[in-house]
Amino acid sequence: MSAPWSREEFEEKLREKGKGYHIYHPFHVMMYEGKLTREQLQCWVANRFYYQIGIPQKDAAIMSNCPDKEIRKGWIQRIIDHDGDGTAEGGIEAWIKLGEAVGLTREDVTSLRLVSPGVRFAVDAYINFARQRPWQESVCSSLTELFAPHIHQQRISSWPSMYPWVKEEGLIYFKKRLTEARRDVEQGLAVTLDYFSQSREMQEKALDILQFKLDVLWVIADAIMLASTDIKVEDRDYLRQPR
Numbered sequence: 001m002s003a004p005w006s007r008e009e010f011e012e013k014l015r016e017k018g019k020g021y022h023i024y025h026p027f028h029v030m031m032y033e034g035k036l037t038r039e040q041l042q043c044w045v046a047n048r049f050y051y052q053i054g055i056p057q058k059d060a061a062i063m064s065n066c067p068d069k070e071i072r073k074g075w076i077q078r079i080i081d082h083d084g085d086g087t088a089e090g091g092i093e094a095w096i097k098l099g100e101a102v103g104l105t106r107e108d109v110t111s112l113r114l115v116s117p118g119v120r121f122a123v124d125a126y127i128n129f130a131r132q133r134p135w136q137e138s139v140c141s142s143l144t145e146l147f148a149p150h151i152h153q154q155r156i157s158s159w160p161s162m163y164p165w166v167k168e169e170g171l172i173y174f175k176k177r178l179t180e181a182r183r184d185v186e187q188g189l190a191v192t193l194d195y196f197s198q199s200r201e202m203q204e205k206a207l208d209i210l211q212f213k214l215d216v217l218w219v220i221a222d223a224i225m226l227a228s229t230d231i232k233v234e235d236r237d238y239l240r241q242p243r
């Protein structure tokens with residue numbers, strides 16, 4: 001049995017997982033490079049809304065499994081960030097505004113009618129993971145947020161020149177997340193480094209959990225790409241799920 005990695009080595013291994021982050025998915029590369037059409041960007045925003053509304057449900061599941069009051073006191077902020085509270089609107093509302101900024105209506109976004117089955121499956125898998133697994137494992141699965149500020153920053157920097165037709169207030173969501181994600185990661189990383197450092201096997205399990213979450217994000221991008229790629233009309237109809 002191998003000795004556990006030191007805290008620093010373990011954190012380094014978790015960070016190395018960033019090489020599989022969806023920032024490298026062809027759809028996100030195209031987005032950054034300004035190669036998406038208006039319809040493709042709209043499709044991404046409409047589909048990603050399903051992730052946005054799933055996040056607070058996932059965080060509520062983590063809290064429901066967590067008996068530690070101090071952890072819950074910190075974690076509840078994530079739900080407020082997305083749902084809002086008496087004084088401020090949250091990320092879900094900011095995402096709807098992003099939808100309007102790219103030319104969708106509020107109804108286009110909130111009705112979920114543009115959400116593809118692959119995105120539903122992936123997001124539901126993430127929520128179900130948090131419902132079923134010990135809370136520390138679910139906390140670990142949130143650590144893709146280690147890599148999120150970079151992708152948010154890319155959008156803030158590239159969209160105004162690449163997609164000048166997107167209204168400026170659309171970027172508010174990404175700007176908010178820059179600080180929120182960094183704070184989330186501090187708490188998530190502390191829990192993960194403490195809990196999984198008991199043995200090398202546990203540390204490797206944490207890496208597997210992070211991979212699961214990377215896969216969730218990757219599959220979401222796959223599904224959106226498939227749903228929005230400009231292919232022959234006959235093929236597209238074939239791909240669309242009859243209801």
Ligand SMILES: O=C(O)c1cc(C(=O)O)c2c(n1)C(=O)C(=O)c1cc(C(=O)O)[nH]c1-2
Pocket residue numbers: 055091141142143144145146147148151152177217
């Ligand atoms: O736009 C993105 O690429 C992206 C990625 C991720 C992520 O890495 O999970 C999150 C977000 N955004 C995000 O906005 C967000 O609120 C968020 C919460 C979480 C989580 O797992 O708890 N991930 C992410």
